[in-house]
Amino acid sequence: MYKFNFTGKVALITGGAKGLGKEYVQTFAEQGSDVAVFDIDGQLARETAREIETLTGRKIRGFACDVGNEKQVIDSVAAVVKEFGKIDQVVNNAGILRYGDALADWEKVINVNLTGTFLMNREVVKQSMMVQKKGRIVNISSIGGVLATPAGVQSYHASKAGVIAMTKAQAGEWAPYNILVNSVAPGAIANGTMGDSAGSSTAADDYQAKSRNPLKRRGKFGEMSGILIYLCSDENTYTNGQLILVDGGWAGMM
Numbered sequence: 001m002y003k004f005n006f007t008g009k010v011a012l013i014t015g016g017a018k019g020l021g022k023e024y025v026q027t028f029a030e031q032g033s034d035v036a037v038f039d040i041d042g043q044l045a046r047e048t049a050r051e052i053e054t055l056t057g058r059k060i061r062g063f064a065c066d067v068g069n070e071k072q073v074i075d076s077v078a079a080v081v082k083e084f085g086k087i088d089q090v091v092n093n094a095g096i097l098r099y100g101d102a103l104a105d106w107e108k109v110i111n112v113n114l115t116g117t118f119l120m121n122r123e124v125v126k127q128s129m130m131v132q133k134k135g136r137i138v139n140i141s142s143i144g145g146v147l148a149t150p151a152g153v154q155s156y157h158a159s160k161a162g163v164i165a166m167t168k169a170q171a172g173e174w175a176p177y178n179i180l181v182n183s184v185a186p187g188a189i190a191n192g193t194m195g196d197s198a199g200s201s202t203a204a205d206d207y208q209a210k211s212r213n214p215l216k217r218r219g220k221f222g223e224m225s226g227i228l229i230y231l232c233s234d235e236n237t238y239t240n241g242q243l244i245l246v247d248g249g250w251a252g253m254m
């Protein structure tokens with residue numbers, strides 16, 4: 001029988017203070033995990049942690065961490081291992097999007113979306129998962145890692161495509177340690193800032209209704225979490241290195 005029971009597990013979720021990351025913090029905690037919430041906004045991460053701890057009764061702690069800063073990642077992962085004893089599950093969700101062609105914006109987007117995921121996984125694997133000889137990691141990509149737009153966000157597309165390729169390499173390298181790594185690509189999801197990237201919630205809904213998306217709407221709260229729960233569970237023993245799109249069927253349409 002499949003139970004998806006996370007009691008006794010420790011999850012680390014980046015960009016967990018708000019948006020989709022906050023949804024993941026809540027659903028992992030409801031499933032039984034204790035959770036470390038990483039965010040560049042440390043105060044909001046701590047507020048979110050308190051809120052979800054009250055809601056679920058799990059141990060939730062907020063940490064200020066810029067995922068693109070190597071020292072902060074090394075130190076913050078060490079702090080989680082000290083506080084919680086180990087890390088079983090990671091969702092690399094922190095991400096940004098910048099419009100235009102300024103080099104500084106390109107470097108910032110690659111730094112957070114791609115380098116941040118690389119650094120976080122390197123440290124979690126080294127400091128905890130290789131020692132336990134077990135781990136489950138999800139790297140959040142985007143439909144923008146598969147399909148491109150002419151909207152002036154080349155860095156976002158490149159970073160999210162990079163996440164998909166890096167996921168396959170990590171899955172290959174760490175399989176001998178029973179560490180399974182997959183990527184999940186959201187389409188347009190309502191409860192994250194980027195799901196509103198058409199300009200406003202209403203504009204984003206209008207756009208989805210007219211686009212190739214066969215469900216003709218954005219994703220809703222909770223529609224991302226199920227696949228993450230499966231991929232990070234003990235029941236997942238053989239799905240590794242995959243990309244799973246949660247986009248209503250959008251990327252598959254002509």
Ligand SMILES: NC(=O)c1ccc[n+]([C@@H]2O[C@H](COP(=O)([O-])OP(=O)(O)OC[C@H]3O[C@@H](n4cnc5c(N)ncnc54)[C@H](O)[C@@H]3O)[C@@H](O)[C@H]2O)c1
Nearest residue numbers: 015019020039040066067094095142188189192193194195
């Ligand atoms: N919402 C969508 O429709 C959608 C679609 C495709 C992909 N995604 C991806 O899902 C993830 C979450 O998207 P969202 O819409 O919830 O975004 P959001 O902007 O609402 O939340 C992102 C969170 O990441 C944090 N963050 C930003 N830079 C950081 C850094 N350097 N270090 C640590 N934390 C940092 C922010 O403070 C924020 O809490 C992103 O990776 C995004 O690319 C979202």
